[in-house]
Amino acid sequence: MASPLSATALLTALRNEGVKVVEVGNWKTHNRNSKGPWGPVHGVMIHHTVTKGSAATVAICRDGYTELPGPLCHGVITKDGTVHLVGHGRANHAGSGDDDVLKAVIAETAVPADNEANTDGNTHFYGFECENLGDGKDPWPAAQLLAIEKAAAAVCRAHGWTEQSVIGHLEWQPGKIDPRGFTMASMRERIAARLGSDEPNTPAPSAPSTPSTPARPVVDLSQLIAAAKADPPKSGTPVSYSGVKTVENALVAEGLLAASLADGHFGTATIAAYGLWQQRCGYTGKNADGIPGNSSLTKLGARRGFEVKE
Template identity: 65%
Template sequence: MAVPLSAAAVLAALRAEGVRVVEVGNWRTHNRNSKGPWGPVNGSIVHHTVSSGTAATVRIVRDGYASLPGPLCHGMIAKDGRVHMVGWGRTNHAGGGDPAVLAQVTAESYGTRPTPPTKGNANGVDGNARFYGWECENLGDGKDPWPAAQYDAIVRVQAALCRAHGWSARSVIGHLEWSSDKVDPRGFSMAQLRADVAERLAHPASWNPSSNTPNPTTPSTEDPVAGMTKRDIFDAVWKTDAIGGPADAADHSTNPTWQAQSILKDMQARIRSMDKRMAAQTAAITTLAGQLGSGADTATIVAAVETAIERAVIDVNINTREG
């Protein structure tokens, strides 16, 4: 048993192990601590997401669902090997599991695998309080491949936690080894994963098993959108909470999150409003121009038009004061 690492400590441990980390929003304080305890921690659980597309998967594990609020893990390990940190503290990832498995993991007393669990989410003990959780981007159908970069990152993440806590690889289990009603991760053996974690732990954190493998701690020069679908790119650009917006309270009251998606909707609404005013002003000018034939003074018409234009400019400046 151990006190959970702080957000700063886990970042340091991951980076020392050569993990490429992506910090997502307010992950350091995004948690479910109000719903129950987190800690002492006894180990780490590996999951698969049953999803595809990195951007969409990050959004799912960070925000969750109506019936299962996020975060759904601490970090999401993507196909390209990057680890997206989405929460820190209690997260909705493990659910209920077998107390016998918890005892074996705590004591690190089993052989190649814990005894098969006989309890699950509905009748097991609380795993969200006792385990770190790592979702891995994969369809979970046994056919979706596990790229070398992703598998290597899974090994490095688990080794980083074990090294930080002084655990052996037996503190790492799959969700299917914790709960009788789970099958993840599917597509690789947890016994083999633990063997690979143990191999890393036998070397310094900076160890790279192949001299042909570039050290992930060095700056990456790869194409950041390589392998991304059009939907991934759209989500990454327009569905983010990292874009700033108006700072005044009035605008935040109608657009509190100020996401890029809502900025576009707001701009579109303002353009439509301007179109309506311009149409009204055009009609007014046409009417005034028609009055020339009935003796209206040209100077009066010009003054009316200038007043209308000035009013429109003032309205536009007020409605777009934040640029």
């Protein structure tokens, strides 16, 4: 059995994982503890909100509505990849679900199909609501998916859980479809890759250098830009320029790109991740469009061990 993280411990875990966090009002004491137990906790549940607009989404998840008072989760993950903490303790997010699913989460095995609602999930799960219309058409930006990955991994890391402790609402309560637009299997793969790292946001330590250590890799800026501007290649096509993988590995090390998405193609996921790096460097607007520039690439190379050739 696991006792819930304190509010301070949860905040620290998220920040240590590299999550951008906004604390909303009195979130540390905003809960539904008077209506039932909070804990022991066994996992993390992911939802979509069926709302549009970050401010409105955060407000309704914090305050709830007449039929279902807030908080409706612990954290709201908006499309820009920010986690807004709105509550700590029991929250109205999971509802009743399948006890067999809970047993599988506790055992950290594959969850069975949910076919009954006989167990209170609000007692046992941390909940993250994600801003999305849930119609299968509303996009999931790379920054938002990365934030979901990081937030879930942060809680798992703090408790010593594996990715099998993370489920979607659709895997818990019969009739639910959220989250819709990505699969929980793919998200668990991302979380597993992140938890497989020795530390949340740093690369695995390299072996001590020796006289035979090869020179640092060189990334050709013009070739990198050409790769970024090219149409995304079909799955299985050969990598057109090896420097792309060097940059992707650097973005993974910075916590901006999932390791599973570092495939050597400067596709939409890499562009989104590089745009986040440009923002971290202080660029905005068109200067943070995900197409590499000399200054941002040089800064990344200085941090991650490669050189830049114009």
